[in-house]
Amino acid sequence: MASLLYRSAANVVRRSTLISAVRMSSETPKVDPERGKVASDKVSMPDTLGHAVGAERFELLARLAGNEDPFDMNVKSRAKGTVDEPTLIPSLYDSRIVGCICEEDAVSITWMTLHKGEQKRCMCGYYFKLVPLEYKDYGQ
Numbered sequence: 001m002a003s004l005l006y007r008s009a010a011n012v013v014r015r016s017t018l019i020s021a022v023r024m025s026s027e028t029p030k031v032d033p034e035r036g037k038v039a040s041d042k043v044s045m046p047d048t049l050g051h052a053v054g055a056e057r058f059e060l061l062a063r064l065a066g067n068e069d070p071f072d073m074n075v076k077s078r079a080k081g082t083v084d085e086p087t088l089i090p091s092l093y094d095s096r097i098v099g100c101i102c103e104e105d106a107v108s109i110t111w112m113t114l115h116k117g118e119q120k121r122c123m124c125g126y127y128f129k130l131v132p133l134e135y136k137d138y139g140q
Contacts, residue, residue: 072133081126086119090133100127 062070079087094116099109102124114130
């Protein structure tokens with residue numbers, strides 16, 4: 001039963017990963033940075049986008065541009081996971097917490113902290129490496 005549930009969830013994750021990969025590969029359209037902030041004859045008060053600042057505004061602008069996962073938080077499939085070809089984990093920071101489901105029927109997640117510039121091996125034998133996330137300007 002657990003195996004069946006895991007396979008169903010894995011198929012959903014694969015499909016959503018494929019869709020977001022196709023979206024990310026296309027050229028991102030520019031979003032007007034003044035959108036929602038400036039009053040016009042149609043609108044007299046700023047909308048949600050006009051009130052948002054910082055990370056929230058970045059996320060809203062990215063979603064308007066078609067990027068549903070601007071912070072790369074979605075589930076990723078493991079690559080080969082060898083010393084020569086580790087699974088690459090993108091991050092805006094110098095460290096990131098990563099969870100690994102070591103076995104197909106595992107009921108727990110193995111958590112580890114990855115640091116910039118070094119590879120880390122999970123208990124199941126897969127290697128992971130932190131790489132810088134490509135920053136896209138959405139017209140903040």
